[in-house]
Amino acid sequence: MILKVINKFVFAISCVLLSASVFGQQFSITGKIYDQANQPIAYANIVLLKTQDSTFVTGTTSNDFGEYTTNEIASGSYILKASFIGFEDFLQQVSLENDIEFETIVLKEAVESLSEVEIIYKKPTLKKEADRLVFNVENTALIEGTILQVIKSTPGVFILDSGIIIKGSEPTVYINNRKVQLTSDELVQLLESSSANNIKSIEVITNPPARYDAESGVVLNIIMSKNLITGYRGSVFTNYTQGVFPRYNTGTSHFFKNKKVSFNLNYSYTNDKINRNGVNVINYLDNNDAIEEIWKSDINRNIWSETHNLNFNFDYFINDKNTLSLSSSMLYLPYFKNRDSNNTIIIDDNSGFLSRFKANGLSRGNKYNIGFDLDFVHQLKKGQLLLNTHYTTYNYETTQNVFSDFFDQNNAFESASAFNTNANQDTKIFTSKIDYSLPINDTSNLETGVKYSNIKTNSDIAQFDVDINTGNEQINLQNTDAFNYEEKVFAAYSNYGLGTDKWSLSLGLRLEQTNIKGISGTNNIINTQNYLEWFPNASLQYNISDRFNVYTNYKRSIARPDYTYLNPFQFFLNEFAVVVGNPNLTPVFKDRFVIGSTLFKFFTIEAYYQNFDGNISEFPIQNNDTNIISYTPVNLDKTIDFGFDFEVYFNVTKDWSLYFGNSFYNIEEETNFGEGFIKQSQWSNYSALQNNFTFLKDKSLNVNLTVYWAGKNLQGLAISEDRLVSYLSLSKTILEKKGVISLLVSDLFNTQEFRASNRYLNQFNTRTIDADNRYIKLGFRYKFGNTKLKTNEHIKEQEELKRLREKDN
Numbered sequence: 001m002i003l004k005v006i007n008k009f010v011f012a013i014s015c016v017l018l019s020a021s022v023f024g025q026q027f028s029i030t031g032k033i034y035d036q037a038n039q040p041i042a043y044a045n046i047v048l049l050k051t052q053d054s055t056f057v058t059g060t061t062s063n064d065f066g067e068y069t070t071n072e073i074a075s076g077s078y079i080l081k082a083s084f085i086g087f088e089d090f091l092q093q094v095s096l097e098n099d100i101e102f103e104t105i106v107l108k109e110a111v112e113s114l115s116e117v118e119i120i121y122k123k124p125t126l127k128k129e130a131d132r133l134v135f136n137v138e139n140t141a142l143i144e145g146t147i148l149q150v151i152k153s154t155p156g157v158f159i160l161d162s163g164i165i166i167k168g169s170e171p172t173v174y175i176n177n178r179k180v181q182l183t184s185d186e187l188v189q190l191l192e193s194s195s196a197n198n199i200k201s202i203e204v205i206t207n208p209p210a211r212y213d214a215e216s217g218v219v220l221n222i223i224m225s226k227n228l229i230t231g232y233r234g235s236v237f238t239n240y241t242q243g244v245f246p247r248y249n250t251g252t253s254h255f256f257k258n259k260k261v262s263f264n265l266n267y268s269y270t271n272d273k274i275n276r277n278g279v280n281v282i283n284y285l286d287n288n289d290a291i292e293e294i295w296k297s298d299i300n301r302n303i304w305s306e307t308h309n310l311n312f313n314f315d316y317f318i319n320d321k322n323t324l325s326l327s328s329s330m331l332y333l334p335y336f337k338n339r340d341s342n343n344t345i346i347i348d349d350n351s352g353f354l355s356r357f358k359a360n361g362l363s364r365g366n367k368y369n370i371g372f373d374l375d376f377v378h379q380l381k382k383g384q385l386l387l388n389t390h391y392t393t394y395n396y397e398t399t400q401n402v403f404s405d406f407f408d409q410n411n412a413f414e415s416a417s418a419f420n421t422n423a424n425q426d427t428k429i430f431t432s433k434i435d436y437s438l439p440i441n442d443t444s445n446l447e448t449g450v451k452y453s454n455i456k457t458n459s460d461i462a463q464f465d466v467d468i469n470t471g472n473e474q475i476n477l478q479n480t481d482a483f484n485y486e487e488k489v490f491a492a493y494s495n496y497g498l499g500t501d502k503w504s505l506s507l508g509l510r511l512e513q514t515n516i517k518g519i520s521g522t523n524n525i526i527n528t529q530n531y532l533e534w535f536p537n538a539s540l541q542y543n544i545s546d547r548f549n550v551y552t553n554y555k556r557s558i559a560r561p562d563y564t565y566l567n568p569f570q571f572f573l574n575e576f577a578v579v580v581g582n583p584n585l586t587p588v589f590k591d592r593f594v595i596g597s598t599l600f601k602f603f604t605i606e607a608y609y610q611n612f613d614g615n616i617s618e619f620p621i622q623n624n625d626t627n628i629i630s631y632t633p634v635n636l637d638k639t640i641d642f643g644f645d646f647e648v649y650f651n652v653t654k655d656w657s658l659y660f661g662n663s664f665y666n667i668e669e670e671t672n673f674g675e676g677f678i679k680q681s682q683w684s685n686y687s688a689l690q691n692n693f694t695f696l697k698d699k700s701l702n703v704n705l706t707v708y709w710a711g712k713n714l715q716g717l718a719i720s721e722d723r724l725v726s727y728l729s730l731s732k733t734i735l736e737k738k739g740v741i742s743l744l745v746s747d748l749f750n751t752q753e754f755r756a757s758n759r760y761l762n763q764f765n766t767r768t769i770d771a772d773n774r775y776i777k778l779g780f781r782y783k784f785g786n787t788k789l790k791t792n793e794h795i796k797e798q799e800e801l802k803r804l805r806e807k808d809n
Contacts, residue, residue, distance in 0.1 A: 019629050026072040026381050029094070033066045033082055033104030039274040040066025041107060051077040051093065051442065058379075061259075073322045074382050076442050082107065089500045124657065126155060126649045126693070128598050130541035130551035131207035132505060138200045138225055141694060141702050143669075144740050145731055145781075147199060148191040151705075152729065153692055154202045155649050155659035157220065158708050160725055163188065164220060166204060167645075168686065171220040172213070178327065179213070180369050180430055181392045186331050193268030195235055195253035195781075200225035207539050207553040207594065210493035210508030211435060214535040214558045217590060223570050224313075232256045233785045239742075243775035244275035245302075249311070262315040270307040275300070275772045283764040285624050291349040291764070295576075295627070298343045305336040309602065321379035331369040338363040338591060342574055355414075359574035365398030371429075383438040386449075392429040398422075404575055418466035425564075427457040433491075446492040447508075455487040461569045479570050482521040485563045489514050495537075506539040514560070518583055520568050527566065527583040533558065550596045561585035561616060565633040580632045588635070589613040592667060601648040612639035617716025620758065622765055629765070630712070636716075637671040655699075659690040667714040676761050684713035700733040718758050724751035740781045747774035 020619035029048070033041045034706050046068045049058035057078065061067045069436060075096050082090040087107035094100065120510040127134040135154045137143055142150050151157055151164065158165045163184035166175065173180045173187055178188060205212075205219040211217055238250040278299040286292040312423030313327040340361040346354045371392040378385045400421040408414045433451035440446055463479035466472070497506035511534055535558065541551035567581040589612070614635040622629045643665025663686050670679040687709045695701040708725040726748040732741050752773050757766040 012188075026074055027096050027099045028069060028071045028073065029080070029096070029100045029102055030067070030069045032104045033062050033068065033084075034104055034106050035087070036106060038106060041084055041087075042066065044068075044082055044107070046070065047081050047083075047769070048073065048094075049079040051079055054079065061445040063483045063791040069254060072379055072381065072440060076439075076673070077746065086412075107128045121330045123651065124153070124656075128601075128604055131209070131506060131539040131553055132203050132205040135202040135204070136200070137196075140701060140734075141731075143196045143199055144702075144733060145196055145742065147193055147194045147196045147730065148188065148788065149731070149742075150196045150199055151191060151202060151220070151222075152706065152727070153690070153704050154204065155690060156204060156647065156661055156688070157202070158706070158725065159188070159689065159727075160708070165709070166218050166220065167206070169218060171204075171218040172216040174212075174219060174221040177211075177221060178226050178388070178390070180329065181390070182329065182331065182369060187368060189268075189270060189307060189310055190329060190331070193249065193270075194266045194311065197233075197235075198255065199591075202385065207537060207555050207592075209447070209497075209506055209539075210495040210510040210535070210537055211449060212298070213451075213491070214510050214512050214533070215228075215554075215560060217557045217559070217592075225538045231785075233783060235781055235783045237779065237781035238778055239779040241775050241777040243772045245273040245772075247272040247274070262317075263312070263313075265312040266310070267508075268309045270309070272303070272307070274303045274305075276303070277770040279768040280629075281766045282622055282629055284622065284627055285762050285764060289762055293354065293622075293627070294347050294351075296345050298339045298348070302339045303336065305333055305582050307779065308332045308334075323377045325373075325375040325377070327373045327375075329369075329371050333367045336365055336367075340573070342577075344576075345441070353409065353411070355406070355408055356411065357404055357575075359402060359404040361400060361402040361574065363398055363400045367394070367396040369394045371485075385434060386437075388431075388433050388435070389718060392427070394427040394429075395427075396423075396425045398424075400438075400612065402572070402574055404660050411616075416466060416468050418462045419476070420466060421479075421571065422459065422464075423459070423569075423571065425457060425459045427455065427563075443500050444496070444498045446494070446496055449492070451487045451491040451493075453487075453491075455485075457485045457561065457563050458566075459483045459485075459567055459569070461571065474565045477522070477686075479572065481517065481569055483567045483569065484521070485516075485566060487514070487516050487560070487563065500541050504539075504541040504543075506537070508537045510535040510537075512558070514587075516560075518563075518566050520583065525568055525583055529586070531668060533589075546601050548593075548598070550597045552593075554591075554593050557590045557592070557617065559588040559590065561587065561633070565616070565618075573746060576628050579629050580630045582633050585616060585633060586614050586635055588615050599785040602648055604645075604647040606645040607643075608645065608763060609642040610640075612636075612641070615639040620763075620765055622763055626763055634671070634673075636669055640668045642666055655694040657692045659688070661688040662686075669714060669717055673718075673761070678717060678760050680714055680717055680760070682714035682719065685709075685711040686713075691751045700737070704729045708733065715756070717760060718756040721755040721757075723754065724749060725771075726751070735782070738783045740779075742777075742779040742781075744777040744779075745775075746777075750774055 033044045035041055041063055044062045045059065046062065046483065048057040048070060049055065050057055058070050058073060060068050060070050073491045075097060078094045078096060080092050080094045082105050084107060090105050090107055124140045125136045127136070133156065137150055142153055152159055156166060163170055164187070170184060182190060199222065201223045203221040203223060205221060208216045208219045227443065231257065234252065234254040236252045239248060241247045249267065249268055249270035253266045253484040254264070256263045280297040280299065282295045283291045284293045284295065310330040311328060314325065316324045318324060342359040344358070345356045348354055369392065371390065374389045376387045403416070403418045405416050406414045430455040431451065433449060435449035438446045460482040461480060463476040464473040465476050489511060493508060493510040498505040513532045514529065516529040535556045537555040539551065539553040541549055543549045564580055565585055566583050568583045569581055572577045573579065590610060592608065592610040594606055594608045596604060599606045616633055616635055618629055618631055618633045620629055643663055645661065645663045647661045651660045664683070666681060666683045668679070668681045672678070691705045693703040695703065705728050706726065710723045710725070712722055713720050726747045727744060728748060729744045730742065733739065734741060754769040755766070758764070
């Protein structure tokens, strides 16, 4: 039955692809671009934009004689834009029904003399649509920093605990619609080391269309500009950070483009030492749920690491309608070390001392995460065909040594124990997809495609008990295992979009067949899951006027269990704390409904409701008999989240833009652990204030101040306390805009400590985490090469012509 459904769906898509290629005519536009002195302008930008929304259709650059040609353009209404730095833009509407030889375009020189022209920075702009927010930063001062700095300035996007947060959850991150296969920490390191020079916009997609994976609840899509300018530019940078310990990173970025190729490369090296403190309090209970013992643990962790990050993108323009691209993100940690110190005091319910122990752990290891994407884009007579293949290889190896001392009621040494653990994980990810987009007419389009993904991971763990007196090791078979996991997903989708002056509509449907198999060798546990699911999405917006619209959207999505969660291993942190996997986890299904309105183009109000079926959370589960606490992922039976969001973004003055967001929401969680039914509910609030300032006459000083308040809320049956997150960043261009110095101050008020507590059934524990997130960072970036990339080619040509004329005279 499943195969029949898939075959019918794929057959329908194939029919669309075949039929689309046989209808519709395409035309060309040719012309010349000159300046007011009747000299040809080489390397000028000529782009064609859609009339209804000014989105990019195609583009080219003029040759040495000022001539340009764009081919294979579908009939329709467009805006032709010609531009060159130092000249005023030329815009003209074009109705294309046949080949056009355009009249010669004469660009007027701007007020500044050509020899002194610099890039003129614009203000960032924000566009709110029914399913997304688009933050346009091209040619703004923000692109002088890193991609992470641009993301920090994006309204509604925050960096919290080394991760990106949007509306309280981590988004799936894409770069030019390519999914980034990195962990949160790895992703932040990548974005922090990558230059923002080529960023066009940041899309915060809260209701992703069907072309995105069904797992993509919220998408952060980083759009790089289609740079049509030839030449080379590069930069070097270095950052010094002072937290509890000093840390630093340094790197370089390079960009090159000519008529046939475009190449961008970023590399960075990071050396870190990070501190983390924590306090855990576990109230172990008797059979009457009265406190019998209180275990208070003071935990300190120091983490050393060296990281190499390399990412690149290479485009080869085969001809006007075919482009081949190769991109990669590589992360390599040749060295990392964790040193854990745990001092636990055990008292009775009257605070009487019972005993204590201390456990010291040392972990060493290395890992790499290397991914490649190969893309082929073909412009059809009508529409576009994209073929993508992705491959990631991930490897992680670690060794752990734990030594514990135990003291009796008189605080006298009683005994000692030690164990060693070796753990390894090797993961391979392969995906391949075909996407086809078809512009039906000037106002509507169709997207359809298929995708296959395969994930294989092999893990093993071996624990050895150590004889304190002799140092001999003996394998602990109970805590030794091997786990092999494979996940296959077959997907097909179709999405229809409509955009007019009054209405915008997006309707999509995605079908995904998932096959999972996990095998635990030692325990002989086999976990198989096979399911076929449909994931519809819909967005509708009605523009009542230029200043007022209403919209609604719906999406169903999935969150599959992390394959490390499905791993049944027991990884002991010390004798009384263990991380345990759960091979019985099932996927989470989420339904989200939104209705909202935008007023005066800058104020948005939304009401939302979302239901999670089987939401996964990692719980600290205390065993009151063995005094062992296990950190275990569990499916909750039901989670409901509903509330109201208010957002405003506007320019207070020409040099000050402000974003304010406020959300009031309620979370309800309920489940049955087999020992009783649990239901908890909590109203909460989060508020965010982002300010971007530009100072000085030349706009060379930029300041960002962000404050984020997270009120008491419910997460995995735990109550998390209030937190205030804050950071201040400054950047100043120097050395004739070739250099940028920056300063970042994080956690201005020392209020980012995380505190959470569990109190239900026979569970009674709290934990506090003080991460190393209060720091000062100083940075410097220097640009070299063709730093005035958009003007130098023209200047060079004019100077060469001048020298020839002087020689002739």
